[in-house]
Amino acid sequence: MASLITCPHCGVRPKEEFTIRGDASVTRPSPEADGEVWHAYVHLRDNPRGLHKEYWHHTSGCRRWLVVTRDTVSHDVIDVSDAGALA
């Protein structure tokens, strides 16, 4: 886990200002999608070793939702982007 996160809006901030929601690689299915697809979206998550994308909320800062790409082994943070800008 990183100690510092560089928010694209606020700059370098301590990780305690953020709230982690989890896997950002999942995409909300279409309302017509099969129940199994929805089940996977709501309940199933990978626990990857290596690169991982997560939603982080800058709760005590700009209150933007960010996508943090980090390495779960080395703890390196590869990228921090605004979730809205990525969509």
Add this chain to the structure above:
Amino acid sequence: MSAYRLSNGGLIDRSKPIDFKFDGKPLQGFAGDTLASALLANDKLLVGRSFKYHRPRGLLTAGAAEPNALVTLGQDGRTETNTRATMVELHHGLEARSQNRWPSLDHDIGAINGMLSPFLGAGFYYKTFMWPAAFWEKLYEPIIRKAAGLGRASYVPDPDTYEKSWAHCDLLIIGAGPTGLAAALTAARSKARVILVDEGSMLGGSLLCETTEINDQPAAEFAAQAIVELSAAENVQILKRTTVVGAYDDNVFGALERVQKHVSVIDDNKPVERFWRISAKQAILATGAEERPLVFGGNDRPGMMMAGAMRTYLNRFAVAPGKQVAIFSNGPSGWQTARDLEANGVDVVAIVTPETASNKSYQGKARIIANAVIAGTSGEKRLKGLTIRHIGSGSEETLACDALGMSGGWSPIVHLACHRGDKPKWSDAHAAFLPPAPRDGLIAAGGAAGTYSLAACLQDGGTLAAEALDNLGHSVSRAEFSTQQDEKAEMPAPFWYVKAPKGKAFVDFQNDVHLKDLGLAVREGYDHVELAKRYTTNGMATDQGKLSNVNAIGILAEATGTSPDVVGTTTFRPFYTPVSFGALTGSHIGAHFHPTRVSPLFKWAEKHGARFVETGLWHRSSWFPKEGESDWRESVDREAKTVRSHAGICDVSTLGKIEIFGSDAAEFINRVYCNGFLKLPVGKARYGLMLREDGFIYDDGTTSRLGENHFFMTTTTAFAAGVLTHLECCSQVLWPDLDVRLVSVSDQWAQMAIAGPNARKILAEIVDEDISDAAFPFLAAREVGLSGGQIKGRLFRISFSGELAFELAVPAGYGEAVADAILSLGEDHGITPYGTEALNVLRIEKGHVTHAEINGTVTPGDLGFGRMVSAKKPDFIGRVMLQREGLQATDRLRLVGIRPLDPAESFVSGSHILDVDAAPTGANDLGHVTSSCFSPHLGHTIGLAMVKHGPELIGEEIVIWNGLKQQSIRGVLCEPVFVDPKGEKLHA
């Protein structure tokens, strides 16, 4: 007498005597002493009792790794246990107490544990769990808990303050010994921001006990001058008495500064400790090396210590450790100590070494016994003599002495380089574990990297500082120092332990782990280093094996026929040395940990005599007793009845409030609630049910459309923050294409409910607009003027009580004035202030749910809201998953009302529902009561319950079972609306 103060020399101030007490006995030391050096100067060799066997123990070190000299300082709330005497600066009035002894350090009954030692070996805890449980609980555990242990904490609150702080720098230098000072002196020449941290009160590290010269000055004087120079440098911040205790990702370091642990009178305006988080671009680990003890029989008697510690006491504190000192050394350290002892007129009786040859440069008088070991020792509370065994012949001889300096070589202090998970590497050449490769600009230098000569350390520190600064774009030349080249320090092969020791040969002094324990662990299959640690407890406790771990690894390697390289180390974790809970907590105590939130109407409620209840952080007005009312129920009953007969005013400001703007605001709200909002007209409010994506209800509230593209949402008090975060996620992550903006305004508005048949009459007197039923019907929501346009507020015709009711929101600062005005205007109409208790009664009577029912496992259908869920909307959060079979099943727990069969009986929330005659078992459980109260209108207890098939069972008689009180009464399931089921009052 054996240990004594030298008449001159050292870095103590003999003109400043300091009085202190140890176990109540008055003693004297000097300014510049530590508690340890002062005790030693007073010949107090016995300073503690060991953890398990209660063996007499003395000082083993002069620094942070001290395992034995743990004392308790201070009184009451300032009680500080397990404090290392070696790290305590002597100050006036200091009172230290020894630990783990009874009745006294000298006469300790617990020493009998030593006789039980065959039963207290490795794996002891695990094996005793296999004894009969009753024996364990009643016999062994209480005895062990009393007998084994360290200091005892106080139950009195700590009166002192602590704080946390951030610091930022280009270069962090950890340790101000020769390497760190050289690095700092080099870095000071640059413009880079430098922080130099050292745990000592006096900076200089090993220079403070060196006898050599640097730049033609005695080492300690050189250090003092370096500090003067660094203090004057604007770009250097010095943190002394500060221990870097953890290294974290992104080069953030945790450091504990002891601000007022060395003062007699604590200044209340300053913290006693400060916990730093230091963010550094580059860092140099100049933490030096730790000397390893030797493992031989009876190696724990008071009077024995590390050879390097002996030099420190001698050269820095001017204390001779004894009158007849022996040395047992593998490598050069002991020889150096012998020279320094003799230079101070202390008799060195022998130098014992397992090496085959003598140290050529030693010219002293001591008898040199090479190719020999110490097999055993004698003496109880102080060392009296040694049994020396010649390795070749196996013959033994005894030798009298009163102190022993030992050295098994040096281990670089690599902890901080390993906190992020990197492992140190064994080096045969260094006979030590060396730090892992540099990472992210953290690099070990000097002793911490296995460099032991003073000249090399000075050079290493300067070189690495220059390189680190170069990485940051600061060009600087290395500071150079002249010092005599010390002899090439060849490290002999490590000597892990003396075979066939006479008596216990301790490996871990603090945890009383001895050689045989490790042997037993290997024989019983716990030879992996992590298992051996847990099985024997080697390396646990407050010192975390600073002295013992490497020896234990060496012993395990020999026992398993491998090398330390193969055995490897246990995991290094923060903290390097213990950190007080106070420092970690900082200022977050009491109300700063659990802040009090009060509504804008708090003062108003207080003024009218409210009693308050804590719900989360909030202090909410719960009832307003009138004179003569002695029981809370009396007040609540009156308030509830008055609301239904006349009118009442209640503070509802704690509800979460969110403003929602944007051209897609209606679409957005339509997607986050399960019921429709797209066609909500401007000027109208609607109840909304918010689901989670898994189909369960998350929260509920009302949302009003104040303009075409402007909505005002309320949430429950508890979920105010959560709902905002959820909505932000929906808008930013799921649907960033929607034009919508959100802002929390929970604290901006004071909101009050005015409920009861007279509510309109009262409000009409203060609201400028027409609020007749025709002009302002049920669910109307509009901005209104108050008192002739003096204030603008928002009026909502919504009702939680089931009465004709309004909620009025006004800017927070006007809350008290408006509530007062309504109360006085309502006086003739019989208005009463009411609190959350009466509010709860009123809502249960109407069957309105709260989070008592919406507990994260209920669906809209469970609450009878099934038909509210939009079948037309193409999408909303939770739509698909709500359709799952299990969420639509009819045998789910569903909402019903419940009342006692005999109105004289009552029940409480949490009680379970059973079929009549069914045994109270999990299988027979039909559900439970979620909310209950006494209904003043019905004159008996009523409740809401979640019951399997609930609505289908209305009218059935059941049993209400309270397992906590072993009570069961008969009850009847009923419609959840107890008052005005047709809603006539609501629409009046």
